Amino acid sequence: MQKKIGKQTVKLQNPPTITSTYAIVGPKEGQGPLAEFFDQILEDDYFGEESWEKAESKLIKEAVKGAIKSSGLDIGKIDYMFAGDLLNQIISSSFAARALQIPFIGLYGACSTMAVSLSMGAMVIDGGFAENTVCVTSSHFSSAERQYRFPLEQGVQRPPYAQWTVTGSGAAVLTKYGEGPYITHITTGKIVDFGIKDANNMGAAMAPAAVDTISAHFNETGRNPGYYDLIVTGDLATIGREITIDLLKKEGYYIEAIYNDCGCMIFDNIKQDTHAGGSGCGCSAVVLNGYLYNQMKKGDIKKLLFVATGALLSPISSWQGESIPSIAHAIAIESTI
């Protein structure tokens, strides 16, 4: 069987099962509309640690442990850990991997990282290199704010189109043998950059990348929006979501009826004062591994296209006048094969 079915899309020959997941979130996310679907809600975003960065690393460690425990597998049976996060040098992931002692591949895809880790985790299983992998990412509002923007103590006002970085981590254990939900197709993104330079306007910067990857997915699989019960991007939030709908219309794809965005789902933007919505690697990770996985296990969603989006800028690239290179990777997850 041909696994590569288009320039960017592969079809897995023996689709790996997402056998278990774990989603852990901060206090604010635990007051949002998806609260009941998270496995653990923190009371304090320090999580018993002495810094936000150490707390974020603990989020990853606990998410991985939780997902592995729920899989019923011994941790020694996990062949690879694919992980990345927003902190410089992905220290949340590396320090968690130190505690877990699983062979470790570090990734960086900004907020697309959950899809990058699922891509690699699924390919090494289908490729015959592993039976079980764990895929994980995280973000933390407080560690991200001070790294990317301003010290929190400074109280800088945020523009209304800004997003709110989710505190949370989501992990998934993939297995060679299982009864689904299955990862059936992966469409890997190329960098798309429409020249947006405002680092507060991530949704608008990333939407064209989501459109590029979703179009490629449809074109290369021969599927259309009606094939899926839900197409979910993450994390474009309200502004990026509208742009995505509009741009896809121009390509002839009408997705509005079955489309949502993780950044629009995780908070009540009005009551929780989160402006355009959620962001951060943790956003799509906890929505997928908490809410969406639950819906798939219940049978309420049978065919899901998960499209995580990332803005691959840095504070340095912005200061040097660069625009925001963005990327999106799509993962088709289906209850039956």
Place this chain on the structure above:
Amino acid sequence: MQKKIGKQTVKLQNPPTITSTYAIVGPKEGQGPLAEFFDQILEDDYFGEESWEKAESKLIKEAVKGAIKSSGLDIGKIDYMFAGDLLNQIISSSFAARALQIPFIGLYGACSTMAVSLSMGAMVIDGGFAENTVCVTSSHFSSAERQYRFPLEQGVQRPPYAQWTVTGSGAAVLTKYGEGPYITHITTGKIVDFGIKDANNMGAAMAPAAVDTISAHFNETGRNPGYYDLIVTGDLATIGREITIDLLKKEGYYIEAIYNDCGCMIFDNIKQDTHAGGSGCGCSAVVLNGYLYNQMKKGDIKKLLFVATGALLSPISSWQGESIPSIAHAIAIESTI
């Protein structure tokens, strides 16, 4: 055939060929003992750009273009680009990927990144997902110094055991069909941390990780040091190299006669005032894709174990009192299969 032959080691069923490489270096590296083996030597480390960060991104872009040109393949035939670098948010890689428009997977493995990219690039080919991949990493002395240490203008004195970050990028094109050299085995590292906290003493911090991975490689493949013409770590430099030899002796492996380290090879440490030797993702990348690949093509090296090592710290983790988590990944490269 069983591809997984041990907890950390896989044997590739149809070993991909390294069909071409390209190594580009800065002026200082171009005055070192390996100068004749580099494809391009810069006269100025700004490389015609207005910042060191933009110059580093151009290094990656030119290395990828050079390797693809030398492969004879059209860039549209490259299925995936696996890349990462030392800059925050791996901007060197992302901005290069923007120009190249190849489906892009971002990696972070600090100075182990060349081995991470070869691991993923080889597995997706052997797994049936790709025919051609490009694997690349970079570092730049000036962009790294100011991100990790001090502004260069400050002229801070370096301790004698410090290493010198290499300015350079190395890229390799892997193909499904080819006549070698072949990537035959991959041993993926776990995090090893012996508690060293001095961020100037990377070689000592990383050596135990190299030892852990090399031991695992021997144990899981049934090979011993005598199997290889050369075992090369990168970048432990003089201090880490000695520690590696000593610690492996305690495990019963005597590698000294056929062992070297990329950080010890790239500079003349006395004449070039580079203290313990070279470091940075670019160090092992240009030594592999420049000198070592040349030696393999000539037949002077037939069996190579390439063990790239990474120190997965960040300035923040050091400031918060953390030790240095380290990792090493081993890639067996052989002329015949």
